[in-house]
Amino acid sequence: MTALATAPLLGDLADAEGSAATPGSPGSSASPASEPAPRRLRRVRLSPTLLLSSAALLVVVAWAVAPALFSPFSPYAQVAGALQAPSLAHPFGTDSVGRDQLARVIFGARESLLGAALAVSVGLVVGVLLGAVAASLGGVADAVVMRIVDVLLAIPGLLLALTVVVLLGTGTANAALAVGVGSIAGFARLTRSEVVQVRRTEYVEAAYGSGGTFLSVLFGHILPNSLRPVLALLALQFGGAILALSTLGFLGYGVTPPDPEWGMIIAQGRNLLGAAWWVTALPGLVLLVVVLATNRISQVIGSSASGARR
Amino acid sequence: MSAGNAVLDVRDLAVAYETRRGRVTAVDGIDIRIEPGEAVALVGETGSGKTTAALASIGLLPRGAVRLRGSVQLGAQDITGWSPRRLERILGRDVGLVPQDPTASLDPLKTVGWQIGEVLRIHGERDRARIAREVEGLLERVGLADTARIARSYPHELSGGQRQRVLIAGAIALRPGLIVADESTSALDVTVQRTVLDLLDDLRREDRSGLLFVTHDLAVAAERADRIIVLEGGIVQDAGDVRAVLGGAGGHRAAPYTQRLIANAPALRPARFREAPPTRDEPAAITVAGLGKVFPGHRGRPDVRALEGVSFAVAPGTTHAIVGESGSGKSTVARIALGFETATAGTVRVAGTDVPGAGGRGLRGADLRRFRRSVQLVYQSPYASLNPSLSIVDTVAEPLRRFGGLSRRAARRAAGELLERVALAPALHDRRPRELSGGQRQRVAIARALAPRPDVLVLDEPVSALDVTVQAQILALLDDLQREYGLTYLFISHDLAVVRQISDTVTVLAHGRVEETGTTRDVFERPQSAYTVALLDAIPVPSITVGDQSLPPADPATIGASA
Numbered sequence: 119m120t121a122l123a124t125a126p127l128l129g130d131l132a133d134a135e136g137s138a139a140t141p142g143s144p145g146s147s148a149s150p151a152s153e154p155a156p157r158r159l160r161r162v163r164l165s166p167t168l169l170l171s172s173a174a175l176l177v178v179v180a181w182a183v184a185p186a187l188f189s190p191f192s193p194y195a196q197v198a199g200a201l202q203a204p205s206l207a208h209p210f211g212t213d214s215v216g217r218d219q220l221a222r223v224i225f226g227a228r229e230s231l232l233g234a235a236l237a238v239s240v241g242l243v244v245g246v247l248l249g250a251v252a253a254s255l256g257g258v259a260d261a262v263v264m265r266i267v268d269v270l271l272a273i274p275g276l277l278l279a280l281t282v283v284v285l286l287g288t289g290t291a292n293a294a295l296a297v298g299v300g301s302i303a304g305f306a307r308l309t310r311s312e313v314v315q316v317r318r319t320e321y322v323e324a325a326y327g328s329g330g331t332f333l334s335v336l337f338g339h340i341l342p343n344s345l346r347p348v349l350a351l352l353a354l355q356f357g358g359a360i361l362a363l364s365t366l367g368f369l370g371y372g373v374t375p376p377d378p379e380w381g382m383i384i385a386q387g388r389n390l391l392g393a394a395w396w397v398t399a400l401p402g403l404v405l406l407v408v409v410l411a412t413n414r415i416s417q418v419i420g421s422s423a424s425g426a427r428r
Numbered sequence: 429m430s431a432g433n434a435v436l437d438v439r440d441l442a443v444a445y446e447t448r449r450g451r452v453t454a455v456d457g458i459d460i461r462i463e464p465g466e467a468v469a470l471v472g473e474t475g476s477g478k479t480t481a482a483l484a485s486i487g488l489l490p491r492g493a494v495r496l497r498g499s500v501q502l503g504a505q506d507i508t509g510w511s512p513r514r515l516e517r518i519l520g521r522d523v524g525l526v527p528q529d530p531t532a533s534l535d536p537l538k539t540v541g542w543q544i545g546e547v548l549r550i551h552g553e554r555d556r557a558r559i560a561r562e563v564e565g566l567l568e569r570v571g572l573a574d575t576a577r578i579a580r581s582y583p584h585e586l587s588g589g590q591r592q593r594v595l596i597a598g599a600i601a602l603r604p605g606l607i608v609a610d611e612s613t614s615a616l617d618v619t620v621q622r623t624v625l626d627l628l629d630d631l632r633r634e635d636r637s638g639l640l641f642v643t644h645d646l647a648v649a650a651e652r653a654d655r656i657i658v659l660e661g662g663i664v665q666d667a668g669d670v671r672a673v674l675g676g677a678g679g680h681r682a683a684p685y686t687q688r689l690i691a692n693a694p695a696l697r698p699a700r701f702r703e704a705p706p707t708r709d710e711p712a713a714i715t716v717a718g719l720g721k722v723f724p725g726h727r728g729r730p731d732v733r734a735l736e737g738v739s740f741a742v743a744p745g746t747t748h749a750i751v752g753e754s755g756s757g758k759s760t761v762a763r764i765a766l767g768f769e770t771a772t773a774g775t776v777r778v779a780g781t782d783v784p785g786a787g788g789r790g791l792r793g794a795d796l797r798r799f800r801r802s803v804q805l806v807y808q809s810p811y812a813s814l815n816p817s818l819s820i821v822d823t824v825a826e827p828l829r830r831f832g833g834l835s836r837r838a839a840r841r842a843a844g845e846l847l848e849r850v851a852l853a854p855a856l857h858d859r860r861p862r863e864l865s866g867g868q869r870q871r872v873a874i875a876r877a878l879a880p881r882p883d884v885l886v887l888d889e890p891v892s893a894l895d896v897t898v899q900a901q902i903l904a905l906l907d908d909l910q911r912e913y914g915l916t917y918l919f920i921s922h923d924l925a926v927v928r929q930i931s932d933t934v935t936v937l938a939h940g941r942v943e944e945t946g947t948t949r950d951v952f953e954r955p956q957s958a959y960t961v962a963l964l965d966a967i968p969v970p971s972i973t974v975g976d977q978s979l980p981p982a983d984p985a986t987i988g989a990s991a
Contacts, residue, residue, distance in 0.1 A: 320813040323768065327805055328876060329797060329830030338826075342817045 168418055171411035178408055181227035191218040193225040193378045201394040211396040213386065223401050226378035233294040233372075234359035238352055240298025241359075245305020246341070246348060252306070253313035254336055264310065270303035279362060283371045290379075293372045297362040301355050308351055312344035319343075350420035357412030364405055380405050434501070435605040435638035436462040438485040441498030443477075445490075454493065455481045456662045462606065462638035467629075469649035469670075470642045471689070472659035473895040474866075479528075479610055481659060482642045486523045486608055487515045503605050520547045524599030526628075528611040530591035534583040540594045541567075541579030547601040566597040571627055588754075589620035593627065600631055607632070609641040613648070617753035617922065618966035625652055644895065647695035647925070647968040650674050660685045692900035695925035695967055701949045702747075702907075702930060713779060713884055713916035714742040714765065720773030721760055721940075734760045735940045738774070742933065744883070747910065747917040749931035749948070751924060751963070757940040758920050762886050765918060766805050767796075778803050779883040779916075801831045804877035808889035810869030814861040820872045821847060821857040827879040846875045850905060867898035871905070878909065886918045891926060903930055924967050928952055936960050 181188055191197050196216040197208075204211040210219035252263035270278070275297075282296035316322060317340050325339045360380075366372045367381025375382065380401055387397030438460040444451040454477040462468050472478040480490060485500055487507045499508045503522055507515065519525070527533040535543060544566055545559045553559055560579070567575040570593040583591055592612060599607055609628060613621040629652065632639045643649055649656050649670070656673050658666040665683040666673045672680035674690060682690070690696055719738040725731045735757045742748040752758040763769040765778050776783040779802035781795070807813035814823055824843035828834050834842060844857055850871040861869050870890060877885055887906070891899040907930065910917060921927050927934060928948060935945040936959065943957040955961045 320807050320809065321815045324805070324807065324813050324873075324876070325815070325826065327766070327800060328827035329800055329880065330826070334830070339815050339818075343815065 167414055171414040174407050174411040175415070178227050178404075179231065181224045182231040183228075185221075185225045185228060189218070189221040189224045191221040193217060193222045194376055197221075201390065201397070203394075204396050204400070210400045211394065213383075213397050214390065214394075219383070219397065219400060222378040222383055223380065223404055226380045226383060226401075229290060229373055229377065229379045230360050230363060230381075233290055233297070233363045234356050236291065236294035237297035237359040237363065238301065238355045240295060241301030241305050241355060242348075242352055244298075245302045246309045246345075248302070249306040249309025249311075250313050250336060250341060250344075253310040254317060254332070254340070260310075263306070267303045267306045270300075271307070275300040275362065276365060279366060280369075280371070283366060288371045288374075290373050293363055293366045294359075296366070297359050300362065301359065304351060304355065305348065308348055309344065312347060313340055316340050316343045347420060350416050353412050353416035353419055357409040357416070360405065360412075361409050434461050434463055435503055436460060436485065436640065437501040439499050439501075441481070441484055441500065442496040443480055443484045443489065443493050444496050446492050446494060451494075453496070454662050455484065455659075457498070458485075458657065458659070458664050459667070460485055460640065460657065462640060464605065464638060465632060465636040466655070467632060467639040467641065467653045469653035469656045470640065470659060471644070471646055471649045471656060473644060473689075473897065475661075476659040477662035478642050478644075478659050481662075482608055482610055482640055485640070486519070486525070486606070488512075488519075516550075520604070521551055521602045522604050522606065524602070524604040524607045526592075526595050526599045526607065526609040526612045529615065530588060530595055531583070533595060534591060536583055539580055539582055540586065540591075541581075544579075544594065544598045544601060547598050551602060562601070563597075566601055567594070569600070569631075570594075570597045571623070572597075587620075588616055589624060592616060592620075592624050596624070596627065596631075600635070600637075603635055604637060606638045606640065609639065611642055611644065614644065618924065619753065619962055621648075622966040622968075628652075645695075645968070646674070646689055646693040646896065650696060651968040658683070658686045658689065688897055692896045693925075694900075694923075694929045701928065701952075702932065710744050712741040712777075713744040714740075714748070714918060715777040716740050716761070716765070716774070717776075718774035719761065719764065719771050719776060721757070721764065721769065722772045733940055735764075735771075738935075738937070738940070738942050740933075740935045740942070740945050742916055742918065744916050745910070745914045746932040747919055747930055749919040749921060749927040749934045750937060751921060751927055751934055752937035753922060753963075755939070756937040758922075758937050759888060760940075761937070762805070762888050762918060762920050765884075766803055766886055767799060797831070801880040802882050803884045803886065804880060804882040805886045805888065806870070806873050806877050806890045809893050810866055810873050811861075811893070813873055814869055816861055819858045819860060820852070820864070823861075823872060824875045824879055827876060831880040843875070843879065846879055847872070849878075850875045850909075865898075866894050867902060870894060870898075870902055874902075874905065874909070878913070881913070882915070884916045884918065886920070888920045889922065890919075892921065892923060899926070906930070924952075924963060936963065 185193075194217065197218050198212050198216050200212060200214050200216045202208060202212040202216075208218050208220065210223060213219055213222070248263050248267065252260040278300045279293075279296040282299050283292055286292040286295065322335060322339050325335045330338065363372060364379075364381030364384065367379045368385040370382075370385070372381060373379040383401045384398050384405070387394065387401075390397055438458065440457050440459060441455060442453065442457050443455040444453045458481050460468060460470075460481075470478045470482055480493065483490060484493070484495065486502065487500060487510050489495065495509065499506065501507070502518065505518070505522075507518065534540065541560070541563045544563045548559050548562060553562075563579050564575040567578055572578050572590060572593055578586070578590070578594075583594075586594065595612075607628070612628075613624050616624060625648065628639060628641075631637070641649075641653070653670050655668060656666070656670045657664060658673065666686040668680060669677070671677035673682055673686060674696070676682065717739045719735055720733075721735040723732040723734055738757075738761060740748065750758045750761055760769060764771050764776055765783065767783050770784060778799075781799045781802065783799070814820070818826075821840055821843045824846055825834075825836070825839040828839040828842050829836065832839070832842075844854060847857055848854065852868060852871055852875070856864065856868065861872070864872070870893075874890075890906070891902050894902060903926065906917070909915060917931075919927070919931055931948050933946065934948050934951045936943040936951065936957070938959050943959045944951055944955065951960060952964065955964055
């Protein structure tokens with residue numbers, strides 16, 4: 119009813135305002151610079167690799183949410199002989215004490231994903247805040263924050279994570295925290311560079327003119343327009359965090375056995391690589407696929423972010 | 429009428445763009461015929477296909493464009509359907525192209541002399557000394573002094589006008605029979621624009637070359653062209669002798685679209701000053717006295733004196749225009765009046781608040797809020813001044829919530845009403861800025877500025893990014909709003925024709941100093957300073973008179989009603 123009533127009015131307006139507003143008019147393609155294409159995000163092409171990546175991540179998330187649905191076996195129970203090669207009953211084979219490897223990978227997904235989520239949350243929240251504050255305040259605050267970030271960046275991520283774990287003690291949460299601390303610097307730096315660009319725009323000045331306070335402008339105008347590339351980094355860091363957590367697990371700083379965790383599962387098989395390759399290789403393959411999938415998705419977010427800005 | 433005489437003969441040319449949604453016709457059947465020494469203007473608004481038509485008529489098709497039909501004859505050669513490679517031989521030799529943006533069209537890493545010489549090298553000249561001599565001769569011909577130094581300069585060392593002359597020098601290097609100028613003067617200051625246009629005229633007369641120039645400015649076309657082609661949506665609306673199309677000579681009746689363009693072009697209208705809104709017996713809304721601003725120089729460079737001793741006063745409910753060319757300091761005045769910059773000398777009083785200047789502490793807390801509320805700004809570019817991630821109703825609702833203390837819901841409702849006041853239908857309110865046209869966006873920016881019910885509105889070139897028909901609508905809207913709310917306008921502009929139409933009083937700025945200030949009528953009819961005279965002379969004066977014929981009246985009220 120409302121749509122019907124306003125339709126002619128709309129038509130009049132588009133007509134009066136010149137052809138630039140009319141979609142599909144010859145002009146809209148003749149001068150792409152003056153008429154940015156609407157809704158660029160929706161035009162992301164669904165390439166096969168993107169579909170595969172999304173599917174892989176969905177499966178792993180489903181494992182983490184309801185592992186029992188996907189595996190008839192318990193990850194703790196001995197269900198068959200030790201070190202059985204992959205078969206129909208046990209597609210990933212069994213480990214040195216006869217537990218089903220697939221069950222351990224499926225149940226381990228929760229540990230890995232939760233840990234990675236916690237890690238990137240720490241990095242995201244602290245990093246974005248630091249970057250946004252540094253960029254908005256400028257001057258001394260900016261210099262101090264960014265030099266700290268430089269120091270963090272100078273220390274190799276794994277070394278930093280190991281230091282934090284040693285200080286805090288082992289365990290899932292601590293390992294996740296450690297990995298998160300390692301990713302703060304990247305988030306801070308990216309956020310700062312984005313905010314510095316956005317805060318000089320006219321619409322930010324106009325927001326102050328509209329009575330905005332420092333915080334309301336920061337959260338209402340600056341951050342929403344700066345965060346698209348940060349989201350791309352988030353996806354990338356998620357994959358990185360899974361990998362880093364697995365590394366910590368591999369080194370024995372993660373969960374306590376016998377809880378399943380991907381890094382530890384891989385570590386346990388490394389002495390048997392010659393005799394039973396599947397104990398290490400198949401969980402490793404899952405890890406590889408997940409990390410590649412997050413990379414691919416990050417790439418898509420990143421390119422659509424830069425596309426939206428052009 | 430043999431085709432061999434014309435320097436360019438385009439017949440029924442149609443061009444389309446290949447897009448995702450299929451072919452979109454950009455130019456639908458255009459005929460252009462240019463005799464030696466003749467100037468033809470291709471006029472249209474954004475998206476009318478004028479640039480596509482001009483480029484296609486010298487064989488150049490933008491990426492993704494295809495020729496649907498038609499033929500192109502350049503001099504004695506039929507170049508229809510030539511490959512880009514084959515065209516290379518005639519470009520520069522038979523056609524010179526003067527592009528729109530002198531900054532983007534010159535290589536920042538090469539001297540301009542090298543870049544002009546490149547045209548000669550491509551077409552077979554090898555002798556370096558001869559090239560150097562030729563380049564200096566060309567630079568002299570386009571009216572540049574100290575040619576040896578200019579030839580050695582890099583583009584960033586030259587002014588906009590000088591760069592445009594360099595491009596023209598490159599275009600005429602081989603004395604082509606045809607020069608194509610694509611909005612070549614649109615980015616220049618009026619006085620510079622005038623000298624560049626004069627130069628093109630002189631060159632055309634001396635060489636008897638043809639000139640095809642693309643412009644959105646009807647006044648420039650009326651002043652400079654022999655014949656004119658009006659394009660809208662890729663379709664030729666009008667074509668013929670300038671006097672006939674724009675002046676109605678020989679009983680020509682202009683197409684409705686052309687009539688609308690003429691009615692909306694301020695420079696084409698007989699000078700008529702605005703009827704001032706009733707002045708109120710109140711203290712001035714804006715008082716500026718002895719204003720000075722010095723930007724400290726960076727890294728040992730001298731300080732920049734942006735403003736010096738600027739004074740003027742604006743009565744409440746009237747419009748005061750600040751006119752000047754780029755670098756005159758007019759935007760700095762606006763930013764100081766808004767409190768976005770602090771003055772280094774003098775005092776500024778806006779809407780009853782003393783804007784802190786030299787040594788004074790910035791406004792804080794409640795004072796700042798009251799000040800921000802009473803003075804609002806409309807920016808030049810409606811593309812940059814709206815948050816791309818907010819719907820327009822939320823953009824307008826923000827000041828209502830912040831200043832008016834309204835709840836989110838009440839603010840959105842009030843914002844909707846304001847948007848309707850500026851003629852934006854409710855169906856548009858939830859759109860993002862990128863889903864609107866330039867004129868619609870500027871309406872949003874105006875609604876946002878009106879939301880806190882300010883006393884003073886600072887308008888920084890509010891219509892210079894818009895097409896003429898849209899420009900006229902926005903000016904009419906501003907006029908309406910001023911009468912309705914009793915607003916005081918500080919109107920910053922470089923466009924004297926617009927200023928003449930909208931302002932009551934004027935201050936002319938040059939290099940940070942006031943050249944002249946007074947009522948608009950006095951300044952325009954009896955200019956006192958030499959600079960003002962030069963500025964006024966630079967307004968394109970068409971040799972024809974419009975307004976005598978039966979055009980729709982160019983009355984803001986009627987235009988406003990249609991918007």
